[in-house]
Amino acid sequence: MNPERRYAPLSALQHFVYCERQCALIHLEQVWINNRLTAEGNLLHEKVHETSGENRPGIRLVRGLSVVSETLGVIGQCDLVEFLSSRKRHPNAAERWDAVRPVEYKRGRPKSHAADLVQLCAQAICLEEMLGIPITEGALFYGEPRRRTEVPFTLELRDTTIQAAQALHALLERGVTPAALYRASLCRGCSLLQICLPRRRETPAQVGNWFRDTLNQLLMER
Template sequence: MGDPGTGAAVPATESEPIPLSALQHAVYCLRQAALIHLERLWEENRFTAEGQVLHRVADKPGGRQVRGVRRQMALPLACRRLNLAGVADVVEFHRSEGGEVPFPVEFKRGKPKAHRADEVQLCAQGLCLEEMFGCAVPAGALFYGETRRRQEVPFDAELRALTETTAGALADVLRTQRTPPAHYKASLCRACSLLELCRPQLGGRSALGYRRSAVEALAEGQPGP
């Protein structure tokens, strides 16, 4: 499932499910997730644009058989327990003695990353599939556009715990309507499309709050913040 580059995201509430893609943002940076899904801010850069192109190819609904494996593209997913929802790029249904076992495949631009944001988003899809189909989903795969190869990801206890913890942390942010403060980290911030909106060097003020205070200062004839 791709980043929301085509329009403003709608902030989730307790009654609205959290987008699966938001978990990827939250692992990368919880503040980034809040800016996108709470403050409804978005900016494209080369990385997000390339991701959009890749997902336009992958996100076409339909199903087919490939080498005896049933594949479903653009499959809607949901998990009531964690209040998650989204669309899987591809879900393969592998045959086993007990029937078909879902195997999610997520398409990503670039190559495997040092952080686990992609893995958490994929694991969240697995948790959705487990609830929807009532069976264990032990693994999935990430397909990277740069390497043109799959990387299989086992949904072990550590990854499941990280996924659920991330979902809980993001749910708290959306419920309290509070954007976390910024903490500048060059390796992450430089690649973030929201760098200019986030302004991490300002010490943690939310982008929306910064805009409001600037408008208020101008209205009162004072210098901006």
């Protein structure tokens, strides 16, 4: 690591792709509020990190592995990293791996946005730099379907991740929180909704409609 370099948290990259304003509120203004969704996510991650490592035939599982990337300028932890080896090919080489695969745990279901994909790809780039080996795929484990979504690390996803990291650092260096922009699919589940107030510039009728929609959504979740 370069002691003179400013590294951004891996989580900030996910926040940035999800919503630039949310990212700025958390990482510039140090604002954070838990809601039911974030609390469920925290419990899921705590369960994943209950043990640090585990050996199985042909696989080494490492939880909470600290990673860093000079290319992206990010630092953080991987929920789970799987080190895969073939006993037939390397019977006496415990530290030689055929493949390495990061696995990120998320509550809920697969998302329509790319925030989770970018976060996972950033973990892969960190591991590639640290281990000196190519990593071709990882996985996202979502809590509701309770199954993995395999994620290939394509050139397109890698480019998206690098560009997002560059834009994230530009945001952090500017130190200016972007203006609020209401997007129903993102804002309704955001724990910072009542601080961000993305609809405060809209007309009373629009705000009234939003209030009714939000209330109905909360009642449906009970």
